[in-house]
Amino acid sequence: MYAIVDIETTGSHAQDNGITEIAIVLHDGRQVEGRFSTLINPLVPIPAYVAGLTGISNSMVASAPLFKDVAGNIHRLLQGRIFVAHNVNFDYSFIRYHLQQVGIDWNARKLCTLRLSRKAFPGFPKYGLGSLCRSMDIPVHGRHRAGGDADATAILFERILQKGGDKMIREFLKKEASEQILPPHVGKEQIKALPLTPGVYYFHDAKDNVIYVGKAKSVRKRVLSHFTGMDTSKKRQAFLREIRRISFRDCPTELTAAILESIEIKRLWPAYNQSQKHAEQLLGIYVFEDARGYQRLAIDKKRKLLEPLLSFNVLTDAHRYLWKLVREFGLNAALCFLDRSIKDPVLTEEPELYNSRVQAAIDKIQSEKGTYAILETSMICSDVSCILVEKGRFVGMGLLPEKVDPFRIDHIKDHLTVYPENEVLKNMIRSYSDRYPARVLQLDQTAGG
Incomplete structure (x- = not known):
């Protein structure tokens, strides 16, 4: 039992737009039933370009019923049927949202004739409804009107069924069901409570222990992504069964969410987190003088009694940074142990001249250990997101009200939460600062001190 649906709307997003027309074709899998x-x-003006596309004007809908007046009948027609549409998520999202607004909670299994057509009729240049109708000689009486498009979609659906579509439909419905499933102990209300803004989320087990920590630009979307897909491995299914509660912490930006995630993984050591739980390699770039008097930069494991010029937790990051210094200051790659093909590098210039370039590279490293703040626009409030690095060390992060002087370290610190530093977030902040220098505010470490 199918309901083949098409709608016309005032725009592309359900929460900000209304439905101007709806058509439902009832189909039993063999023929049209009604x-x-x-x-x-829609109670909102129809934009001129939409009116031009659909032919539906403000005057045409002025005396039409409101959605709430026809919602009960729409729900009755859709109830118990598989929802079919071309680009189904668009029509489904609008109808579901507007039914919710009048107090009707409706869910349905979905089929997309666009996706089904790609499977049933491979090789067409385009799979939009208009293109398919032209390619397959399907008549459309009223293109971009709900009734005409719904009737055309119904004919397309019948062509798919004739092409052995029963098997395809079962496969698509199985996949759709798996994508919509939530963990057995997580209700929809928990998902609805999650924000669409940046943050860190926590999965808790039956004893309320945190078993997984993640970060996201949109917490709700990222959490839902954990429950989609076709991964039926024993480990993943065990993971889903263990989740009993989801909590979260708002973050003003994606960067602050990534930093907090790293801190929380180190603090909580969740069972299902794999990244950032390995022992840190704690590599460093060191400087030493060889027997000929040349200053040499080298990557080595960190040592207890010797402070490196710069530390890393991933070897590739250390290599990348050292190569950057080699190119920028004209250093010898073999002397820096980056070119292993030359076992005993020979330089024609005097050590003093070469060493001056090495010192310039060291000075650059030291300058990057300065005191600065990363300032970004918050996505959750009007305050400014601030991450403070003092003398090369991460101090903490927080939100600065408009009245706070960002050049005064003592003023900044009053609004920050202090966090422990680790090598992952140090590299994260360093990389971000290099990528977005306009967001970095250099500070005088003595100001306000």
């Missing part, structure tokens, strides 16, 4: 269509007053 039709329903109506214009709807």
